[in-house]
Amino acid sequence: GESVGLHLPTLSVQEGDNSIINCAYSNSASDYFIWYKQESGKGPQFIIDIRSNMDKRQGQRVTVLLNKTVKHLSLQIAATQPGDSAVYFCAESYNNNDMRFGAGTRLTVKP
Amino acid sequence: EAGVAQSPRYKIIEKRQSVAFWCNPISGHATLYWYQQILGQGPKLLIQFQNNGVVDDSQLPKDRFSAERLKGVDSTLKIQPAKLEDSAVYLCASSRSLMGQGAGELFFGEGSRLTVL
Numbered sequence: 001g002e003s004v005g006l007h008l009p010t011l012s013v014q015e016g017d018n019s020i021i022n023c024a025y026s027n028s029a030s031d032y033f034i035w036y037k038q039e040s041g042k043g044p045q046f047i048i049d050i051r052s053n054m055d056k057r058q059g060q061r062v063t064v065l066l067n068k069t070v071k072h073l074s075l076q077i078a079a080t081q082p083g084d085s086a087v088y089f090c091a092e093s094y095n096n097n098d099m100r101f102g103a104g105t106r107l108t109v110k111p
Numbered sequence: 112e113a114g115v116a117q118s119p120r121y122k123i124i125e126k127r128q129s130v131a132f133w134c135n136p137i138s139g140h141a142t143l144y145w146y147q148q149i150l151g152q153g154p155k156l157l158i159q160f161q162n163n164g165v166v167d168d169s170q171l172p173k174d175r176f177s178a179e180r181l182k183g184v185d186s187t188l189k190i191q192p193a194k195l196e197d198s199a200v201y202l203c204a205s206s207r208s209l210m211g212q213g214a215g216e217l218f219f220g221e222g223s224r225l226t227v228l
Contacts, residue, residue, distance in 0.1 A: 042222075043202050104152070
């Protein structure tokens with residue numbers, strides 16, 4: 001079946017560097033995408049979202065890029081900080097139904 | 112505003128026993144979700160409610176799992192009888208958005224961690 005997945009299970013970056021986390025999705029009908037951050041022992045926390053009629057959206061230190069041609073989503077974190085260490089999930093949905101999550105990427109920030 | 116509340120935070124049971132989890136969503140949120148998150152994996156949707164009606168329960172193992180959302184507010188998720196493979200964190204989430212009226216952010220509770228021995 002169609003699913004959301006991630007290219008890399010782990011990512012290690014130096015503090016202050018930029019991080020890029022990638023996600024591949026296969027449901028071309030998906031119209032809404034969210035990036036979540038999950039710290040140990042906590043529920044996922046919203047970072048940023050994007051609708052399918054956009055290809056880029058910026059937040060504070062974060063940018064999400066959507067490439068519908070190749071069904072690819074990425075999360076860019078600028079000036080990565082130790083507090084950014086967590087597992088990051090992309091999620092997709094269609095018509096606000098069945099928000100499905102990928103397997104996640106663990107980001108580790110080295111001081 | 113208060114977040115999504117879940118209880119209990121932790122539960123340890125033996126296989127074939129039963130367990131129930133409770134969720135109180137954010138006030139006014141029409142849509143409520145239960146997810147199962149097995150260690151090292153992403154959350155998997157079990158059931159989605161819109162008000163007190165079920166929108167999607169296609170991935171709910173109905174022979175042992177049940178959920179209800181009486182009066183369109185609080186929800187309970189029950190497992191009976193539990194199996195070893197049910198060991199996971201059960202996450203509840205809520206959203207303002209209604210199906211077909213534009214997607215919206217899901218707000219998650221901290222989860223209920225179940226260990227089945």
